[in-house]
Amino acid sequence: LFDDEPAEWEVDAQSQRLVATIVLGEGATGEYDYLVPDTLSDRGDYFLEVGRRVRVPFGRSNRKVVGYCVTLETKLVDAARLKLVAEVIDASALLSPAMLRLTRWMADYYLCKWGEVLEAVVPAGVRLLAGTRKVTLLSVPEDVRDTLGQLKLGSPQQRKALAHLAASERSLTTAQLADAVGCTAGPIKQLLKRGLIEAHEKRVRSSELDETIVERESPLVLNEDQQHALDAIDAALESGKPRGMVLFGVTGSGKTEVYLQAIERVVGYGRQAIVLVPEISLTPQTVRRFRARFDGVAVLHSHQSHVERHREWQRIARGDVQVVVGARSAVFAPTPNLGLIVMDEEHESSFKQDSAPRYHARDVAWQRAQAEGIPLVLGSATPSLESWYKTEQGEFARLDLPRRVSNRPLPDVLTVDLRDPAHTRFSRGAISRPLHQAMVAALRDEGQVILLLNRRGFATHVQCPACGYVAECPACDLSLTFHRQESILRCHYCDHHEPPPVNCPDCKSPAIRYGGMGTQKLEAEVRARFPEHTCERMDTDSMRKAGSHQRVLDKFCQGEIDILLGTQMIAKGLDFPNVTLVGVINADTALHLPDFRAGERTFQLVAQVAGRTGRGEKGGRVLVQTLSPEHMAIRAAVRHDFEMFAEEDLATRRQLCYPPFGSMIRILVRGPQEETAQAVAEGLTQRLRQETTGEEGVRIMGPAAAAIPKLRDHYRFQIQLQAPTLDPLRSAVTGATAKWKVPTGTFLAVDVDPWDMM
Numbered sequence: 001l002f003d004d005e006p007a008e009w010e011v012d013a014q015s016q017r018l019v020a021t022i023v024l025g026e027g028a029t030g031e032y033d034y035l036v037p038d039t040l041s042d043r044g045d046y047f048l049e050v051g052r053r054v055r056v057p058f059g060r061s062n063r064k065v066v067g068y069c070v071t072l073e074t075k076l077v078d079a080a081r082l083k084l085v086a087e088v089i090d091a092s093a094l095l096s097p098a099m100l101r102l103t104r105w106m107a108d109y110y111l112c113k114w115g116e117v118l119e120a121v122v123p124a125g126v127r128l129l130a131g132t133r134k135v136t137l138l139s140v141p142e143d144v145r146d147t148l149g150q151l152k153l154g155s156p157q158q159r160k161a162l163a164h165l166a167a168s169e170r171s172l173t174t175a176q177l178a179d180a181v182g183c184t185a186g187p188i189k190q191l192l193k194r195g196l197i198e199a200h201e202k203r204v205r206s207s208e209l210d211e212t213i214v215e216r217e218s219p220l221v222l223n224e225d226q227q228h229a230l231d232a233i234d235a236a237l238e239s240g241k242p243r244g245m246v247l248f249g250v251t252g253s254g255k256t257e258v259y260l261q262a263i264e265r266v267v268g269y270g271r272q273a274i275v276l277v278p279e280i281s282l283t284p285q286t287v288r289r290f291r292a293r294f295d296g297v298a299v300l301h302s303h304q305s306h307v308e309r310h311r312e313w314q315r316i317a318r319g320d321v322q323v324v325v326g327a328r329s330a331v332f333a334p335t336p337n338l339g340l341i342v343m344d345e346e347h348e349s350s351f352k353q354d355s356a357p358r359y360h361a362r363d364v365a366w367q368r369a370q371a372e373g374i375p376l377v378l379g380s381a382t383p384s385l386e387s388w389y390k391t392e393q394g395e396f397a398r399l400d401l402p403r404r405v406s407n408r409p410l411p412d413v414l415t416v417d418l419r420d421p422a423h424t425r426f427s428r429g430a431i432s433r434p435l436h437q438a439m440v441a442a443l444r445d446e447g448q449v450i451l452l453l454n455r456r457g458f459a460t461h462v463q464c465p466a467c468g469y470v471a472e473c474p475a476c477d478l479s480l481t482f483h484r485q486e487s488i489l490r491c492h493y494c495d496h497h498e499p500p501p502v503n504c505p506d507c508k509s510p511a512i513r514y515g516g517m518g519t520q521k522l523e524a525e526v527r528a529r530f531p532e533h534t535c536e537r538m539d540t541d542s543m544r545k546a547g548s549h550q551r552v553l554d555k556f557c558q559g560e561i562d563i564l565l566g567t568q569m570i571a572k573g574l575d576f577p578n579v580t581l582v583g584v585i586n587a588d589t590a591l592h593l594p595d596f597r598a599g600e601r602t603f604q605l606v607a608q609v610a611g612r613t614g615r616g617e618k619g620g621r622v623l624v625q626t627l628s629p630e631h632m633a634i635r636a637a638v639r640h641d642f643e644m645f646a647e648e649d650l651a652t653r654r655q656l657c658y659p660p661f662g663s664m665i666r667i668l669v670r671g672p673q674e675e676t677a678q679a680v681a682e683g684l685t686q687r688l689r690q691e692t693t694g695e696e697g698v699r700i701m702g703p704a705a706a707a708i709p710k711l712r713d714h715y716r717f718q719i720q721l722q723a724p725t726l727d728p729l730r731s732a733v734t735g736a737t738a739k740w741k742v743p744t745g746t747f748l749a750v751d752v753d754p755w756d757m758m
């Protein structure tokens, strides 16, 4: 009756009680105290401990919501004011105290709710299944098995499920069976009801769960550079102190072998290692390399079923696993005694999550490494400038593998200057004359060809084909974007705008135009030019079906495809000895994106794609088509000179206070009504300016239309905050958004250390 208003005489009734602090998974912000009833505090099956989930009554309606218990202590409270924990969900803690601290740090750093982080860290499969201690296993009784042929069954799904279970060598859970035949639990329940299958409860141990057997390999004898790197990691391991290290080496320089041997040491100390790889390179081959060296290898990635994820998570938490290999979220793997974190291809975009919590796995990994006093090894041929800068500052160590193990030279990289009419006169398509000739030669010698078309250039920049001039914002040093509807050039950082030039301001050519070429168009051109050769396209459109990515790669590997063309998807981590030519259709699409990382991405792209060729006996070369061959990022990539690139790009960033010299937060406001979204963005900008008045060095830019101004019927505006350090920006955003109600239907996304500016 008096649920929310305690009676007067109870106000001072303080007593010592066991109190749990609960962070709600979704919805409400904040932490709430609840009393722990005696039934949940004794050591029964479902007693409460820190890191388990609970159901608690919430709000006036007392609806039951799920929360995480983050602290548990006996203290003096006014018991009448507190509600009771209703139920404990999990049979064991999902999060260790260390993981709770890490997630708390993430919520503060990335300006999101703690509950939101917790939901992201604990995989859905684990949240769903953690409460199940015993599994219910299904099997087909003997007598049913004998009469299987004569049974009349209602639905084809029942028939399929029954046949699958009868043929299966072991008992299955409902979820496994449903997964296997592609049905819901419904038909299985029907079978149970009719007594055609039976259920029994059982405790399942991980040892009963089969793992693929891989032939074992022994470690290789390291070359001098590798040995040097391993020694440095070893010293860091023994020191018991956190140590960030950048392992800088081209593809094929033997980085993975160094990881493997470093992990061997870690395992020798009885500890575990986490290896983070980009989602796209989490292939069976990668996993096999680890399974060939270690007994307990767990794999975590986003395409796993709930059951699989849960199984891996439990094995890891029990300490049955020595090595966890996984994509971004594997940084949260619940290893009991972590000894090392490795991040391969650390510059990769897929390590940054693009929904809340918008964390970068590299930064979370470093945070975790510091908390656990262990080394973090970041491997790349083209390290992010953030990590590179840390090595220059002495914060991270730098370990070099300057040569390919095979001693094969890196391929020759040549630019094709698209401004030269002799190169393009040949045709009006995307393939220049020199590239066409190189393709003819490569195919004649039975080599394979990769063509890369970076399509991220859909935010179309204006470029002069005669001289390579690109329209840039005078304030931001970034390319302007052409907006077709208004026929205007806009800067997406500061909202500077100007009419598009009729003639090129530099060379007065009237041919000025905006870029844009799709992979489908390119495919048609290739098929027309090389009708006698096989060609396959690989991009997110053509690769939508699960497994199709791997199928195409397998076919290419077996030589069934002569020409593989696609987006940067094909530039990564693949090893094809027979590829003798790589063509980059237009290096400028990445170069002129309105993003301060445009140069870095272009360099990475060309360097990575160059690593795809020249691996075999025949050698190989790379042709880079561009309108700006003199651009520093392209010149450096042609010379395989990362250090030159880093030095020059860092100098520019220092001048403009871009990361790593300053911090950045990007806020995206979106909504179905343009005026509302814009008004919200403007209101927010005003509040942000108020919050930062008098703050040294804070720049607030915007609101400006986002690089993609309208997406899925939502209008998008962005505000960008820059400052020498992150703290004033974080408090400004917290201050400006506190107690502020965004109109329904309008959304704010706060991105700390943004990676993508689209």
Ligand code: ADP
Pocket: 220, 221, 222, 223, 226, 249, 250, 251, 252, 253, 254, 255, 256, 257, 258, 405, 406
């Ligand atoms: P990265 O990870 O830098 O691309 P890898 O570790 O995959 O390089 O090595 C490339 C190739 O060279 C692999 O086939 C690997 O087995 C081989 N390799 C690596 N180190 C050695 C070594 N010390 N001796 C002989 N072969 C090696």
Ligand code: ZN
Pocket: 464, 465, 466, 467, 468, 469, 504, 505, 506, 507, 508, 509
């Ligand atoms: Zn021009």
Ligand code: ZN
Pocket: 473, 474, 475, 476, 477, 491, 492, 493, 494, 495, 496
């Ligand atoms: Zn600008």
